[in-house]
Amino acid sequence: MHRRNFIKGVGVAMGATFSLPVTAHRGAKFDAQALEDTLLGSSYLGCGGGGSLEAARELIRSDLAEGISFSILDVAQLGDDDWVASPYALESLAPVDPSMRDRLEKLGVAVDEPVTASFRLLEDYLGKKFSAVIVGEIGPLSMAEALSLAARLGVPSLDADTVGRATPEINQHSVRVAGHAITPAAAVSQFGDEVILKSVADPSREEDVFRALSVVSRLVGVTDAAIPGAVAKADNVLVQKSLGLAASIGKAVREAMQGGSDPVEAARAAGDGYLLFEGVVGSSNWADSEGFLVGDVTVHGTGAFRGQSLLLDYKNEHLVARRNGEVIATCPDLITMIDRKSYEGIGNPDFSEGQAVSVLAYRAASLWRRPEGLEVFAPRYFGYDVDYIPVEQRLSVVNGK
Numbered sequence: 001m002h003r004r005n006f007i008k009g010v011g012v013a014m015g016a017t018f019s020l021p022v023t024a025h026r027g028a029k030f031d032a033q034a035l036e037d038t039l040l041g042s043s044y045l046g047c048g049g050g051g052s053l054e055a056a057r058e059l060i061r062s063d064l065a066e067g068i069s070f071s072i073l074d075v076a077q078l079g080d081d082d083w084v085a086s087p088y089a090l091e092s093l094a095p096v097d098p099s100m101r102d103r104l105e106k107l108g109v110a111v112d113e114p115v116t117a118s119f120r121l122l123e124d125y126l127g128k129k130f131s132a133v134i135v136g137e138i139g140p141l142s143m144a145e146a147l148s149l150a151a152r153l154g155v156p157s158l159d160a161d162t163v164g165r166a167t168p169e170i171n172q173h174s175v176r177v178a179g180h181a182i183t184p185a186a187a188v189s190q191f192g193d194e195v196i197l198k199s200v201a202d203p204s205r206e207e208d209v210f211r212a213l214s215v216v217s218r219l220v221g222v223t224d225a226a227i228p229g230a231v232a233k234a235d236n237v238l239v240q241k242s243l244g245l246a247a248s249i250g251k252a253v254r255e256a257m258q259g260g261s262d263p264v265e266a267a268r269a270a271g272d273g274y275l276l277f278e279g280v281v282g283s284s285n286w287a288d289s290e291g292f293l294v295g296d297v298t299v300h301g302t303g304a305f306r307g308q309s310l311l312l313d314y315k316n317e318h319l320v321a322r323r324n325g326e327v328i329a330t331c332p333d334l335i336t337m338i339d340r341k342s343y344e345g346i347g348n349p350d351f352s353e354g355q356a357v358s359v360l361a362y363r364a365a366s367l368w369r370r371p372e373g374l375e376v377f378a379p380r381y382f383g384y385d386v387d388y389i390p391v392e393q394r395l396s397v398v399n400g401k
Helices: 032-045 053-065 098-107 114-126 140-153 204-215 242-259 263-270 371-377 391-400
Strands: 028-030 070-073 083-091 130-135 157-161 185-189 194-197 219-228 274-289 292-301 309-315 317-323 326-330 334-339 356-362
Touching (some): 032 140, 070 140, 083 140, 083 204, 114 140, 114 185, 114 194, 194 204, 263 274, 274 326, 274 391
Parallel strands (some): 130 157
Antiparallel strands (some): 185 219, 309 317, 317 326, 334 356
8 A cells, every 4th residue: 555646547865875867858768677677676665565566567568568758857957947746646445335426427537637637737727837747755656657647748757756765644745844835736536626725724634635535536636746946956855866766776686686696685785774684474464544554564583583573563664673572673764574585575465474585774864864854754653652763773772782
C-alpha cells in the first residue's frame, strides 16, 4: 500500500551526493536500463511501501513499448519563474453502498484521466504552465506512475521528491514542512466533477477533504504543491537527487549480481547505509487499520546474527527496528528488508515464513532531521514511546557494547 497513488489511464541526499547525467538540453533522457535501475533502487528506498515493483516495471515497459520517452530534470536547472507541481490520485477502498453504486454507474465515466485533468485544471486556475512534475515519494509504483504521468504530459520529472522514501501520510511532505502551502489544489473525479481547494485550516485537511471526495467518487485526480523554481531550489523544500540515488543503488545491485559480488553490500555502499540484520522471516502480523497496513514481522538471525532476532514495526512502511529487544533504527531514517534471492526490496506484507532476507538502513534526508521534520516524522508522531536518535548514533552505541 502507498500513501498516494499515481493511477495510469485514470489517471536525498542521504549522507552522500548522487546525480543523474544531465544533457545540454534541460533534463536527461531516461533509457530502459536507467529506468530499471531506478525502479530497483526505489524498492530499497521504499521501506516496504510505495507499491509493487513488478507493477511498476510493467507500467514502464508498457510506456516504452508505446514509444513514450522519459526525461529527468535537475532542480538546479529550473528557472526561478518555472513552476512545478505534484499530481497524484486518491482512491477510496471504502465499500460503496448499493444505492451509491447505482448512482455512480448511471453517471458513467466522463474523464478518462482525472490526474492529468487535475494537472491542467490547476494550471488554468493559477495561469501557469508547469515545467516539471514533482514525484510524491520514492517507492516503486508511486515513482513509476509519477514518471509515467510526466512523460505523458510531455514534461520532465524532477530529480527530487517530497520525502526521499515512501511514507504513510501526506503530513510527511517536505514542501509543507518547509512552511509553504500545498494549496491551492485541484481535484477532478472520473465523473467530471472539478474542485479547486483554495486554502485549508490546517495542511492535513487537504487530504481529509479530497479523501471524502474520493469516497463518493471512488477515485479523484489531484494536483497540489505548486511552487516556483525559486522555492523548489531553496534548501529543505524538496529532497533533491533522490531519483539519482535510487538509480545509483539499482545500478550497484545489478552490477554486483552480474559480477558475482554481494548485491546487498553493493546497495549498502551505494547509499552509504548500514547492514542491520540478516536472517529468515519468522512470525508476522498485520491488519488494515483505517486504510493503513499496520503490522510487524520477526526475523531470526543467520550467519553473524545467529541466535539473535529482529522485530520490524510498520505502518505501510517500516518505522521501527528492534534487535534483541533494543531499538536500533527508527523513522525518519530508512529501514528496508531485502530478499536474498531476487535482491529486490520486499513490500509489506509480501514476505513469507522462512524467506532469507537482509535488512538495511539509510540515513534520512537532512530536512527530516530538523525539528520541523521530526515534528511529523519522529517515532512518537506514530505513537511509539521512542525518541528519534540518528541511526548512525544508535548503531555506534549498540555495536560498541
